[in-house]
Amino acid sequence: MTKDELTEEESLSGKDYLDPPPVKTFEVRELKKWSFYRAVIAEFIATLLFLYVTVLTVIGFKSQTDINAGGGACASVGLLGISWAFGGMIFILVYCTAGISGGHINPAVTFGLFLASKVSLVRAVSYMVAQCLGATCGVGLVKVFQSTYYNRYGGGANMLSDGYNVGVGVGAEIIGTFVLVYTVFSATDPKRNARDSHIPVLAPLPIGFSVFMVHLATIPITGTGINPARSFGAAVIYNNQKAWDDQWIFWVGPFVGAAIAAFYHQFVLRAGAMKAYGSVRSQLHELHA
Amino acid sequence: MSKEVSEEGKTHHGKDYVDPPPAPLLDMGELKSWSFYRALIAEFIATLLFLYVTVATVIGHKKQTGPCDGVGLLGIAWAFGGMIFVLVYCTAGISGGHINPAVTFGLFLARKVSLVRALGYMIAQCLGAICGVGFVKAFMKTPYNTLGGGANTVADGYSKGTALGAEIIGTFVLVYTVFSATDPKRSARDSHIPVLAPLPIGFAVFMVHLATIPITGTGINPARSFGAAVIYNNEKAWDDQWIFWVGPFLGALAAAAYHQYILRASAIKALGSFRSNATN
Numbered sequence: 001m002t003k004d005e006l007t008e009e010e011s012l013s014g015k016d017y018l019d020p021p022p023v024k025t026f027e028v029r030e031l032k033k034w035s036f037y038r039a040v041i042a043e044f045i046a047t048l049l050f051l052y053v054t055v056l057t058v059i060g061f062k063s064q065t066d067i068n069a070g071g072g073a074c075a076s077v078g079l080l081g082i083s084w085a086f087g088g089m090i091f092i093l094v095y096c097t098a099g100i101s102g103g104h105i106n107p108a109v110t111f112g113l114f115l116a117s118k119v120s121l122v123r124a125v126s127y128m129v130a131q132c133l134g135a136t137c138g139v140g141l142v143k144v145f146q147s148t149y150y151n152r153y154g155g156g157a158n159m160l161s162d163g164y165n166v167g168v169g170v171g172a173e174i175i176g177t178f179v180l181v182y183t184v185f186s187a188t189d190p191k192r193n194a195r196d197s198h199i200p201v202l203a204p205l206p207i208g209f210s211v212f213m214v215h216l217a218t219i220p221i222t223g224t225g226i227n228p229a230r231s232f233g234a235a236v237i238y239n240n241q242k243a244w245d246d247q248w249i250f251w252v253g254p255f256v257g258a259a260i261a262a263f264y265h266q267f268v269l270r271a272g273a274m275k276a277y278g279s280v281r282s283q284l285h286e287l288h289a
Numbered sequence: 290m291s292k293e294v295s296e297e298g299k300t301h302h303g304k305d306y307v308d309p310p311p312a313p314l315l316d317m318g319e320l321k322s323w324s325f326y327r328a329l330i331a332e333f334i335a336t337l338l339f340l341y342v343t344v345a346t347v348i349g350h351k352k353q354t355g356p357c358d359g360v361g362l363l364g365i366a367w368a369f370g371g372m373i374f375v376l377v378y379c380t381a382g383i384s385g386g387h388i389n390p391a392v393t394f395g396l397f398l399a400r401k402v403s404l405v406r407a408l409g410y411m412i413a414q415c416l417g418a419i420c421g422v423g424f425v426k427a428f429m430k431t432p433y434n435t436l437g438g439g440a441n442t443v444a445d446g447y448s449k450g451t452a453l454g455a456e457i458i459g460t461f462v463l464v465y466t467v468f469s470a471t472d473p474k475r476s477a478r479d480s481h482i483p484v485l486a487p488l489p490i491g492f493a494v495f496m497v498h499l500a501t502i503p504i505t506g507t508g509i510n511p512a513r514s515f516g517a518a519v520i521y522n523n524e525k526a527w528d529d530q531w532i533f534w535v536g537p538f539l540g541a542l543a544a545a546a547y548h549q550y551i552l553r554a555s556a557i558k559a560l561g562s563f564r565s566n567a568t569n
Binding site for chain 2: 078163171183205210218264269
């Protein structure tokens, strides 16, 4: 994009990118648009596929490594393979749905973007509902395909592992979700896109990798939630007492982590508050630069 | 970008890129700029997250009770390399995404960061590393203490010289990749898409970990080794600590010299500037 093509507003600010205006919290006009429902459907399908592939990988791993049932300790994809399933699937699905719904596939990501005024309340709530429904259907498919294995091997549900207390579980979920949502913010930052020559297609890779990384670190602690829809879907289909007892960890932790990431990105890295305060000075500085 | 619209200065020497001027050695003006402190915060947070995820992965793996119960050494290598990729990607536009005192040192030698910034970054990285490992200890205290604390030490059967050599070469690979990924001449040929830089840097870390985890657990990042040593506070970790500073810094120095004086031929170009301009 050459300088000549910059809009008047952009040329005045001396930047080659334009921050989109904050989305109105109570925007309801989008309820009348097909693109809104298409986005909701996309989130539903993406989360369904995400849970289907990942939970199926988890159940497969546990059944193949069950010594008592004739399995071998190293007979499956291992925890590394499970981590790849989660991270790789997020990469693929974000890539596919980024242009349709923003590719959230995670209520925590939706919440973080809502806090940053990038999605409206109506859209945020709708996405979360679609994601939870998609997750439930995805795990439901896994159960339908192998009901016995599914019930025997923990249903892919997130629960606090033995030896870890609730505080550790919440802390791990907070930091893990912070990594993910922080990466999402970095990948979707318009300033970043300008420097990437506006090729947003490259954003899904680090997002998928961040999910992969966090799974490597926290599978031993909680099985790694960092996605309330994922934890919710598995809990619904597995319907186990402990899964429900621990369920709050997988909503509070991710939402707190997303809030911290939103704050960090908006007020520290992008200096939103300071920018508003020193807008005159910064504009003078930019003109001088 | 076509030749026609290129700046007059660029058409003069026929290149479609401009090497940035050397960073001033002592630039105190930086201390007054918010972007400097934002960069420090970004380096601190990035190194904190790096150590938290990677050391948690290490402890989680060592905690396994049977073969193939953990993510494996391959998973540990992925944790280090993948996390560097993600974090360099996130902080490249803010602080340059160093996350490693050796990288900062190499870039300082190449005059790409000032002394003030280099020192500031290194301190932020070490503090972030300490906090990151501190989180791991808080979350899994017993296994952390009994399973080596994720600290870098020279493994049995290897001499200190071998470990030092492994750290030097490993860091050379990393810093050399960083120089290649951030070379303005290279960026021009990649059509100025810097997003592609973090991936080879992350892979360089991944590759070196595959090679040297058996020798030293792979430092190649003094902040990483320092943070683990502080929190684990074990005598052997401290005894071997010097290897994880001298090795990486020597490796970074070698990479800086190789890139600046051989690949980019700064010295030779200075001598024959007239002739080289003609050929360009």
